[in-house]
Ligand SMILES: O=C(O)[C@@H](CO)OP(=O)(O)O
């Protein structure tokens with residue numbers, strides 16, 4: 001019933017106004033799935049390769065579509081994704097593009113769910129999923145590669161760890177986002193928004209820490225549950241491999257100083273989450289920091305692991321980080337993303353399913369997080385392409401998908 005009978009690929013707009021790949025998958029019994037690839041700005045060196053959308057579409061039409069249409073059942077995700085790998089023939093999707101691959105992979109999953117008449121999370125995760133929800137990490141202030149002339153640290157995140165429901169958590173993050181705007185106005189700091197909808201003021205990191213800590217504590221008092229504070233440092237973007245230092249606007253830190261700086265921030269702000277505090281090649285530094293503060297906070301590898309099980313195995317062996325960011329487009333298929341989450345879970349690493357800075361209204365990652373029982377999701381706080389995922393989580397919790 002789920003035999004794939006048609007695949008259409010097109011260029012659509014992403015949230016930055018750039019083209020991206022959208023896929024439609026149709027099955028023999030009329031099942032339909034549509035999904036779109038997101039796109040990163042602070043991309044990891046070891047990510048699967050995103051090709052210009054026009055080229056990715058042409059290559060996928062030539063190599064992948066003939067291997068899928070009339071050949072593979074959309075309901076069998078591993079077969080779909082194996083066919084995508086076989087069609088590509090490289091180990092980084094540089095032939096058909098990880099953007100075409102992930103769009104087709106996710107669209108096939110949705111078509112499979114459609115034939116079953118089941119919500120996507122249930123098709124992917126089974127009937128016992130849908131009871132637990134990820135804690136949403138909400139980006140409220142940001143800079144780095146996501147906004148010009150703003151903070152050095154890429155993302156200051158609200159983490160409503162004590163929220164009684166996913167809806168309460170989502171609204172709490174939006175409230176922190178609004179409180180940050182009020183506090184910045186009081187300080188006469190004008191600001192626009194960065195790529196993910198976070199405020200992008202022209203302030204230094206120290207001032208951003210003050211503002212976000214105050215906003216978090218104000219909203220925490222209002223809502224009456226615990227809201228933590230987290231960061232995505234995007235360390236690889238700050239790291240200068242020639243000098244071996246992390247280059248901030250006002251200071252440069254060598255690796256030991258960077259480890260100490262992050263450890264101090266964990267203490268001072270009681271950080272519950274720190275993503276990519278160090279360079280993507282430095283497993284040893286990740287291991288040292290994890291050793292120092294890993295019992296107090298999550299040290300998450302994004303550019304370090306790029307959702308890749310080989311890189312995660314290396315991290316597990318060396319004690320680097322205790323958490324992994326999961327971005328399906330970093331690795332190209334849902335199967336690969338699932339395998340990374342399962343390997344992480346088996347080894348006590350918390351998975352954080354994540355958006356990209358360039359997004360669409362596609363909400364697959366909300367279902368992926370619920371399907372895999374992931375403890376966290378990072379998908380912004382406000383903005384249509386971000387709320388598409390947050391509102392989908394609320395609907396899943398309300399049993400309304
Ligand atoms: O670094 C990150 O975690 C992501 C998403 O927040 O950014 P980008 O998609 O630009 O890689």
Ligand SMILES: [Mg+2]
Nearest residue numbers: 232275276302
């Ligand atoms: Mg990151």
